[in-house]
Amino acid sequence: MKTVRIIPRLDIKGPNLVKGIHLEGLRVLGKPSDFAKYYYEHGADELMFMDVVASLYDRNSLHDIISETAKSIFIPITVGGGIRSLQDINTMLRAGADKIAINTAAIKNPLFIKEASEEFGSSTIVITIEAIKDLDGKYYAFTDNGREQTGIEVIDWAKKAEQLGCGELVITSVDNEGTGSGFDLELIRAVANSVSIPVIAHGGAGTKRHVEELLDSEIVDAVSLASVLHYDTIKNLTSNWENSTEGNIDFILSGRSFSKFAPFNLISLKEHLHSKEIYCR
Amino acid sequence: MDKKVVIIDYGLGNLYSIAQACNHVGFSPVITSNKEEIINADSVILPGVGAFKIAMNHLLELDLVPVIRDFAKSGKPLMGICLGMQLLFDESEEFGMNKGLGLIPGVIKRFPEKVNDKKMKIPHIGWNRLINAGCNWANTPLREISEMEFMYFVHSYYAEPLIQSDILTYTNYQEFKYCSSVQNENIFGFQFHPEKSGETGLSIYKYFLDRKS
Numbered sequence: 001m002k003t004v005r006i007i008p009r010l011d012i013k014g015p016n017l018v019k020g021i022h023l024e025g026l027r028v029l030g031k032p033s034d035f036a037k038y039y040y041e042h043g044a045d046e047l048m049f050m051d052v053v054a055s056l057y058d059r060n061s062l063h064d065i066i067s068e069t070a071k072s073i074f075i076p077i078t079v080g081g082g083i084r085s086l087q088d089i090n091t092m093l094r095a096g097a098d099k100i101a102i103n104t105a106a107i108k109n110p111l112f113i114k115e116a117s118e119e120f121g122s123s124t125i126v127i128t129i130e131a132i133k134d135l136d137g138k139y140y141a142f143t144d145n146g147r148e149q150t151g152i153e154v155i156d157w158a159k160k161a162e163q164l165g166c167g168e169l170v171i172t173s174v175d176n177e178g179t180g181s182g183f184d185l186e187l188i189r190a191v192a193n194s195v196s197i198p199v200i201a202h203g204g205a206g207t208k209r210h211v212e213e214l215l216d217s218e219i220v221d222a223v224s225l226a227s228v229l230h231y232d233t234i235k236n237l238t239s240n241w242e243n244s245t246e247g248n249i250d251f252i253l254s255g256r257s258f259s260k261f262a263p264f265n266l267i268s269l270k271e272h273l274h275s276k277e278i279y280c281r
Numbered sequence: 282m283d284k285k286v287v288i289i290d291y292g293l294g295n296l297y298s299i300a301q302a303c304n305h306v307g308f309s310p311v312i313t314s315n316k317e318e319i320i321n322a323d324s325v326i327l328p329g330v331g332a333f334k335i336a337m338n339h340l341l342e343l344d345l346v347p348v349i350r351d352f353a354k355s356g357k358p359l360m361g362i363c364l365g366m367q368l369l370f371d372e373s374e375e376f377g378m379n380k381g382l383g384l385i386p387g388v389i390k391r392f393p394e395k396v397n398d399k400k401m402k403i404p405h406i407g408w409n410r411l412i413n414a415g416c417n418w419a420n421t422p423l424r425e426i427s428e429m430e431f432m433y434f435v436h437s438y439y440a441e442p443l444i445q446s447d448i449l450t451y452t453n454y455q456e457f458k459y460c461s462s463v464q465n466e467n468i469f470g471f472q473f474h475p476e477k478s479g480e481t482g483l484s485i486y487k488y489f490l491d492r493k494s
Contacts, residue, residue, distance in 0.1 A: 002455070003431070005407050040479075045408055045433075071301055076433060076477045096297050098477065121293075121331035121364075123404050123435040167404055167435075198406050221407065281408040281431040 003279050004215050005045040005222035006266060007200060008229050010035055011052045012062055012081070018052065019227050021178035023130070023145035026052065029230050034237050036069050039229070042266040045281055046076040048170075048224055050101065050128075052145055054082025063095050070096025078126055086119055093120065101126040101170060104143040107150050107157075110164055117165030126200075127161040128170040129154055131187055139187055146174035154187070155194050162195045169195065170224060173203035178227055180206025180260035183214045192219045200224050207262045208272045215278045232263035286310040286490055287322035289349070291339040294328030294365065295476070302476035306487040316348045324490055325352055329364030333373040333389060333438070336364055337381065346382060353384050358492045359468045360422070366463065366470030367440055375438055385465045387442035396457045404437040405454045409473075411461060414448040421449060421464055422489040430481055432473035434461075439472065467494050 010032050011018050017035050018026040029035070036047055047069075051062045066079055079092045080101025089100045100120070106113050106127055117125045130142040131154045139154040150157075158169055171191045173184035183204045192199045202224035205211055211223055264272075270280050288299050290312045303310040303326075310326070311318060319325060327349065329336050340346050353359050361369045370381045373389035381389070392403050408431040411423070418424055434452070439459040442448055452461035452472070463470040469489065475482035 003408050070298065071304075074298075074302060074305070074476060074479055074483055076435075076474075093295065094297055096301065098295055098298060118332075122437070123406060124330060168406060196400060196402060197404070198402055221402070 002218075002221060003281060004273070005200075006211075006269065006280060007046045007048050007078075007222060007224045008035070008039040008044050008266070009048045009050065009202065009224045009226040011050050011226065012065060013051070013053050015065075017230070019178065019230055020052075022174055023052065023172075023177055029234055030237060032065050033068055035230065035233055036073055038233050038237060039266060040073045040075060043270060043281065044075060044266055045222075046078065047073065048078040048101065049080070051081030063091065066092065066097055067095040080126070080128060086116060089116055089120060089124075093124070099124050099126050099168070101128045103128045103130060106161065107141065107143050107152065110160060113161055113164035113166050117167065122165050122167035125166045126168045126170060127166040128172065129157060129161075129191070130172050130174050131184075132174045133184075133187070139190070142174060146177075155190055158191045158195050162197050166197070168198045168200060170200045170202055176204030177202070179204060180227060182206060182210045185214065185217065185219070188214070189217070189219045198222060202226075206260050208264055208269055211269060212273060212276055212278065215273065216276060228261055228263050229266065230263075231261055232265050236265075284308060284323040284490065285321065286324050286326070287319050288312045288326045288328060289319060289345065290314045291336070291343055291345060293336050293339060294330050294362075295474075296328055298474075298476045299326060299328050299362065302483055302486045303490065306483055306490065308486075308490045314343050314345065316345070319345070319348050320352055320355075322352070322357070324358045324360070324492065325349070327359065327361040327365035327368060329362065329366075329368060330435075331364060333364065333367060333375040333381070334377075334379045336368055337379055340368070340382075349382055350384065353382075353468055356467050356494050358489060358494060359384075360489050361468075361470040362476070363436060363472060363474060366472050367438060369463070369468060369470050370440055370442075373438065384468055385442060385447055385463055385470065386444055387440055387447070389438050390441055391438050392454070392457065396455055399455065401455050401457065404435060406435050408432065408478075409434050409452050409454060412451040412453065412458075414451055414460070416446070416449060418449070422469060422485045422492070423449060423462070424488050425484040426481060432461075432475065432478040432482060434473045436472060440470070
């Protein structure tokens with residue numbers, strides 16, 4: 001029997017959990033530690049933290065958030081965003097991360113994947129691929145939250161990353177990300193079929209049915225969810241917004257709803273999947 | 282008196298997660314590669330993430346192999362986690378044959394490429410179940426764990442113990458059944474990461490650190 005992994009993804013900007021659409025237009029949702037704890041207590045299989053502005057501004061504010069989180073959360077933690085050197089990786093591992101996600105730095109220097117996986121073990125190194133479908137129908141890898149076109153085809157890059165020793169791939173459909181319109185199954189299938197390492201699908205989940213479709217097809221055995229969980233969580237958390245020092249918090253204060261999404265919590269998602277004979281922890 | 286818990290620091294492994302797990306169950310571990318501290322500890326944890334050969338080389342360079350063997354002989358509890366479990370065995374076929382610590386008879390092998398004609402996904406990453414190998418867990422760190430409990434795994438190689446009675450649990454990955462934890466008297470090895478397996482995983486640390494032998 002195969003078990004799938006459900007991985008909440010927390011996009012971080014400064015001290016805040018944020019969420020955008022197509023990786024852009026970031027809105028503040030709350031305190032990362034509150035959401036992380038909530039997901040841990042509701043049966044998350046792993047957590048993924050991404051500093052979404054780190055490669056843009058050459059900074060990384062995640063360190064403190066991770067070292068705080070790792071004290072009370074005992075599931076695997078993947079950290080990414082602005083990781084550029086073996087030293088950066090070491091710093092994050094020492095803060096309590098278990099796996100390190102790399103995109104931009106690996107595109108700039110693919111041998112970084114080899115160095116990193118030899119130094120820290122393949123299973124520690126996760127490559128994230130931001131994919132956008134071009135007019136020619138092919139998928140290309142982007143960096144800096146879908147802003148910079150690399151001209152590298154996603155499938156070629158996935159195979160190369162595997163060869164260079166990374167242990168897992170996160171494939172993000174930038175086109176679908178944050179929209180709640182469902183996963184890009186064509187993209188995810190193409191990537192998963194081209195490699196033999198585990199692939200984590202990300203970008204597009206708006207309903208339980210979307211997650212079910214993805215996992216039922218047995219293309220991947222892990223899925224990363226953000227908006228669709230956060231929009232449920234936010235209703236159940238009473239956070240302290242006064243601490244928010246940067247970012248646009250109008251959205252949270254407005255209490256608006258999310259038309260395309262049918263948000264859910266992890267427990268109800270797992271119950272739903274189980275009823276469809278898709279098994280998780 | 283506070284128990285002295287040592288996590289061996291040889292440059293590899295998720296030392297900090299393991300330290301947090303120890304803290305959480307009420308122990309304050311020391312992360313060290315100091316021989317005196319290791320041999321005088323009440324219990325020792327050998328972590329490990331990465332490649333077998335590199336790990337053994339680090340232990341050899343730090344001259345820690347004799348100390349770990351002496352500690353094991355002392356009868357005090359020793360626990361290997363993930364690669365740390367694999368290092369307890371005689372040898373590994375990872376990147377050619379490499380000698381291990383030789384504390385538990387057996388070898389470390391790579392998962393087969395295919396099982397029943399189906400390609401295996403390697404590394405094995407994710408939550409998987411513990412199957413009782415036919416022994417009583419009551420007197421082991423697994424005492425609070427229920428049969429078929431989920432634990433978190435990350436590995437490409439697995440242990441094949443020579444002595445059947447050393448096997449505490451099996452795990453099934455893509456229809457391939459392998460040994461996922463071992464015990465040889467005071468020496469324990471867990472292929473999964475109890476420190477990453479939620480509250481149930483933490484109970485393994487609690488009962489291991491509570492032991493006297």
